[in-house]
Amino acid sequence: MILRLKDCHNFADFRKLAKLKLPSPIFHYIDGAADDEITYARNTSAFDDVDLVPNVLRGVEDVDLSTTIFGKKLDLPFYLSPTALQRLFHYDGERAVGKAAKKFNTMFGVSALATVSVEEISSMIDTPKMFQFYFHKDRGLNDSCLERAKAAKFDVMALTVDTITGGNRERDLRTGFTSPPKLTLASLFSFATKPMWGINYLTKGKFELPHLQDFVKEGTDVNSSIGNYFSTMLDQSMNWKDAENLCSKWGGHFALKGVMSVEDAKRAADIGCTGIMVSNHGGRQLDGSRAPFDQLAEIVDAVGDKLDVICEGGIHRGTHMLKALSLGAKACSGGRLYLYALAAGGQAGVERALEKYKAELVRDMKLMGCTKISDLSRNNLRFRT
Amino acid sequence: MSLKNCYNFKDFRNLAKKKLPSPIFHYIDGGSDDEATLRRNTESFNECDLVPNVLANVGKPDLTTTLFGRKIDMPIFLSPAAMQRLYHVDGDKASARAAEKFGTFYSMSSMSNNSIEEIANISGGPKLFQLYVHKDKSITDDLIDRSRRSGFDAMCLTVDTLVAGNREKDHKTGFTTPPKLTLKSLMSFAMRPNWVFNYLTGKKFELSNVKKKTDKGTNIAKSVIEYINEQYDPLMGWKDAEYCAKKWNGPFALKGVMSVEDAKKAVDIGCTAIMISNHGGRQLDGSRSPFDQVKAISDAVGDKLEIILDGGIRRGTHVLKALAAGAKACSFGKMFLFSLAAGGQQGVEHLLKNMHDEIYRNMVLMGCKSLKELNSSKLIYRK
Numbered sequence: 055m056i057l058r059l060k061d062c063h064n065f066a067d068f069r070k071l072a073k074l075k076l077p078s079p080i081f082h083y084i085d086g087a088a089d090d091e092i093t094y095a096r097n098t099s100a101f102d103d104v105d106l107v108p109n110v111l112r113g114v115e116d117v118d119l120s121t122t123i124f125g126k127k128l129d130l131p132f133y134l135s136p137t138a139l140q141r142l143f144h145y146d147g148e149r150a151v152g153k154a155a156k157k158f159n160t161m162f163g164v165s166a167l168a169t170v171s172v173e174e175i176s177s178m179i180d181t182p183k184m185f186q187f188y189f190h191k192d193r194g195l196n197d198s199c200l201e202r203a204k205a206a207k208f209d210v211m212a213l214t215v216d217t218i219t220g221g222n223r224e225r226d227l228r229t230g231f232t233s234p235p236k237l238t239l240a241s242l243f244s245f246a247t248k249p250m251w252g253i254n255y256l257t258k259g260k261f262e263l264p265h266l267q268d269f270v271k272e273g274t275d276v277n278s279s280i281g282n283y284f285s286t287m288l289d290q291s292m293n294w295k296d297a298e299n300l301c302s303k304w305g306g307h308f309a310l311k312g313v314m315s316v317e318d319a320k321r322a323a324d325i326g327c328t329g330i331m332v333s334n335h336g337g338r339q340l341d342g343s344r345a346p347f348d349q350l351a352e353i354v355d356a357v358g359d360k361l362d363v364i365c366e367g368g369i370h371r372g373t374h375m376l377k378a379l380s381l382g383a384k385a386c387s388g389g390r391l392y393l394y395a396l397a398a399g400g401q402a403g404v405e406r407a408l409e410k411y412k413a414e415l416v417r418d419m420k421l422m423g424c425t426k427i428s429d430l431s432r433n434n435l436r437f438r439t
Numbered sequence: 440m441s442l443k444n445c446y447n448f449k450d451f452r453n454l455a456k457k458k459l460p461s462p463i464f465h466y467i468d469g470g471s472d473d474e475a476t477l478r479r480n481t482e483s484f485n486e487c488d489l490v491p492n493v494l495a496n497v498g499k500p501d502l503t504t505t506l507f508g509r510k511i512d513m514p515i516f517l518s519p520a521a522m523q524r525l526y527h528v529d530g531d532k533a534s535a536r537a538a539e540k541f542g543t544f545y546s547m548s549s550m551s552n553n554s555i556e557e558i559a560n561i562s563g564g565p566k567l568f569q570l571y572v573h574k575d576k577s578i579t580d581d582l583i584d585r586s587r588r589s590g591f592d593a594m595c596l597t598v599d600t601l602v603a604g605n606r607e608k609d610h611k612t613g614f615t616t617p618p619k620l621t622l623k624s625l626m627s628f629a630m631r632p633n634w635v636f637n638y639l640t641g642k643k644f645e646l647s648n649v650k651k652k653t654d655k656g657t658n659i660a661k662s663v664i665e666y667i668n669e670q671y672d673p674l675m676g677w678k679d680a681e682y683c684a685k686k687w688n689g690p691f692a693l694k695g696v697m698s699v700e701d702a703k704k705a706v707d708i709g710c711t712a713i714m715i716s717n718h719g720g721r722q723l724d725g726s727r728s729p730f731d732q733v734k735a736i737s738d739a740v741g742d743k744l745e746i747i748l749d750g751g752i753r754r755g756t757h758v759l760k761a762l763a764a765g766a767k768a769c770s771f772g773k774m775f776l777f778s779l780a781a782g783g784q785q786g787v788e789h790l791l792k793n794m795h796d797e798i799y800r801n802m803v804l805m806g807c808k809s810l811k812e813l814n815s816s817k818l819i820y821r822k
Contacts, residue, residue: 063607064472102475105727107698110598113676371472373725413605414472420602420673421723434698436727438486439822 059399059406065370065391068407072143072397077251078244079229080142083280084393086225087337093345094337097368100345101377104437109423117419118426119412123362123385124210124307124329126182129159130412131427132375132386134404135331135366136163136186136212136311138280139233141170143397145258148175150401151392156181158408163212163387166199167233167273167283171264176206184210186311187300188217188284189292195269200303202265211304212331213297216312218290220281221339232277234261298325309364312339314349319357329362329384336367336389347378351432354382372414376422380430442782442789448753448774451790455526455780460634461627462612463525466663467776469608470720476728477720480751483728484760487820495806502798504810506745506768507593507690507712509565512542513795514810515758517787518714518749518772519569519595519694521550521663524644525618526780528637531558534779537787539564541795546595546770547648549582550666554647559589566591569694570683571600572675578652583686585648594687595714596680599695601673603664604722615662617644681708692747695722697732702740712767713740716749719772730761734815737765755797759805763813 056062056070073081087094121131134155141147148170155162156179163184164175172185185203190196203211225231230238235255237245245252255261263273270287272278278286289296301308309329310322322330332346332353346367354363365378366387375386395407424430445451456464470477502513517538524530531545531553538545539562546567547558555568568586573579586594608614613624618638628635638644646655655661655670672679684691692712693705705713715729715736729750737746748766752758758769778790807813 061611063605063610101725102479105476105479105731106723106725107727107732108599108723109698110693110696110701111675111677111680111704113674114601115673371724373472373723377725417602417605418723418725421599421604421726436731438731439820 059403062395062398062406063410065394068394068398068403069390071399072394075248075251076143076397077235077241077248079226079231079235079241080251081397082225082229083223083231084143084390084397086223087341088221088223088339089341091337091341093334093341093343096345097334097337097347098370098374100347100368101374104377104435106373106376106380106422107434107436108421109434112423112425114420114423114425116425117416119415119419121385121427123161123364124182124184124309126161126209128161128182128385130408131379131415132369132388132391132411133161133184134163134392135387135389136165136168136184137389137393138165138167139169140393140396141261142233142235142255143393144400144403145254146400149178151396151404152179153401154392154404154408155179157405158412160408161210164208166265167263168265169262172202172206172208176208182210183208184212184309186212186214188214189289189296189300190269190287191289192269195266198269199265200300204304210307210309210329211300212309212311213300214311215292215297216333216335216339217284217288218292220279220284221335222341223281223338226279226281232279233263233273233283234277236277294321294325301326309362311366313353314344314346316352316356319353319361319363323357323360327361329364330357331364331366331387332383333366347374347381350378350381350383358382372411372418375415376418376430377435379427380432380435382432442786445778445781445789446793448777451774451777451781451786454782455777458631458634459526459780460618460624460631462609462614462624463618464780465608465612466606466614467526467773467780469606470724471604471606471722472724474720474724476717476724476726479728480717480720480730481753481757483730483751484757487760487818489756489759489763489805490817490819491804492806495808497803497806497808500799500802500807501809502795502802504768506544506747507565507567507692509544509592511544511565511768513798514762514768515752515794515798516544516565516567516768516770517546517775518770519546519548519567520772520776521548522552522646523776523779524552524641525638526776527783527786528641529783532561533784534775534787535562535564535566537784537791538562540788541791543791544592547591549648550646552644552647555582555585555589555591557647559591567593567595570594570596571670572596572672572679572683573649573670574672575652578649579683580686581652582648583683587687587689593690593692593712594683595692595694595712596683597694598675598680599716599718599722600667600671601675603667604718604724606664606721609662609664677704677708684709692745694749696736697727697729699735699739702736702744706740706743710744712745712747714747714749714770715766719750730757730764733761733766734764741765755794755801758794758798759801759813760818762810763815763817765815
């Protein structure tokens, strides 16, 4: 039974504690994925189709985990993916996650659907920051997001390209998850049994979406499911020309988040991107789509010399990261990787999770006989046939 | 359930679970992280199938082979395993006597609760000493000298424990050596009164081979993880291994080699054998299983080194597959530790008898008269 943060040793433990602390619609919003959740499961099980082959007797007292992506040196080869609505998971939300990221000097991804503003985050942390952007129908909103992120000195802009319409997240349909949370008869019991969450939600500052609320009411004053938000607010006509325009308007490090095909990866390089996040949105959009890790080698082979390729999705362990890095990813990232920990214990929770992953990476690097990330190569992987 | 009802790995494991306090059971039973490698070690044997030849005039198949310069009666032996007195009051004495009776190797861990000399006195059977390179080099030298004086046949140096694996079950149960009572584990100890009685009335728990040099693990309750991280030298390199091989100057193996490249280097520094092993899935989770890797290694160095497959063995057919893929012999830890916990010397003998009979029966079914006949033509890999 996991009741306290100090009982949490791994991803599964943080998840259990988050389940204990969150009202069920909110837990399942994080925990769920699209349709039958086949892609969600595959994102992690894909790592089991390849094995690590260590080299011994190499003298490995000091391990350097640092890597450079988007021109920024990070102390860890993974970072925190942008995720929406973090104050629903813990009342400190992005404040907690940002401070934890700063402490470990890794990149913090801030979502357009964040519940704390880019300005506040920027005044709080001076470590690398990524702003994640959704292409809205409302061009005024788009311009405002870009300008504010630039003014707040964000280092990287990531345009999400896999949410042109909302994924079919059936758990949200059953629990009635919306933003802001709406009490329904079905969810009443669940909210009532987690009174601490309710008290914090109601007393620790109003729930806001500071990047959007001047333009749209959905998500703040009007309850909306996330699927519905994507389907009605985002511009489904978005195309490569729009991405190219945004990229040049931003004028700095620019990534596409949600690229899965080699063809698209090449086009990303052509339009001036400096990186891509190979991702299927954590299995939350197109079920049956390929796992990032399964697709990684092809993409690295095609564009690894031109773009920083990030492997996002399914990562639960240091060894998963070692496998992705061995295949040629520049870094890894994850959302659930820290969201359960956020729900489990706010900033202290995220820090504990980062500490655990870091300790795993150091230990696993030593066991592999490697002292720096560039020591990892395909030479130390064998795919099962 | 009693010893005589133990027919296979699962039975021994079940009986051990009944007899041991849970932190101790889980220390044997657990692997690292998600235990993916632990599972794979055994599952990998299912990816290929044995192809028998019939009408081969088998008669009585010969199970003998030579290993580390000694003739042994069957191609399996007991891997070195630490702290056997936690599993049964007779500890290493029980396993050493059982191995001698079945004409095969017993292995002694650096972290044994019996001393090198003590075991040499009670067993004339084939004996392998397992070495860790300690930060304090005089510990390493002392162990090598004493093993030679006591007539051990071979030495193996463990190379996959530069840092301890993430054994999460031990975090949860609070396993330490010597065992420490915590509120959490109290119940589990209280419900195994026989174990506690034997533990307290038997010889004092100590790490006999290193106790003069360090009191860690003997007088101070340490988790094995802390012990490894404190005592073993993380800077250990090929030069250190070569030093040990030269100093020992006899049959010498590296335990925990997984890459072809490292297997070739082992030849270069003068090893006579390697144990392909990922430490029973207890170190790097997600690492390759010994059986998945044995063929590539055997193809590269099989004519220069004796190749021992360590890890995942549960059945006689697993041994046959390993030999057909290029191993000279197989070894196992968990399986015999469960049998030790289940019934001391008698338990280990019962297990070795079972394994002998399985290998014998399967050799007959395969149509093989001697172990040499097991080669890659007897295996078909599923695609």
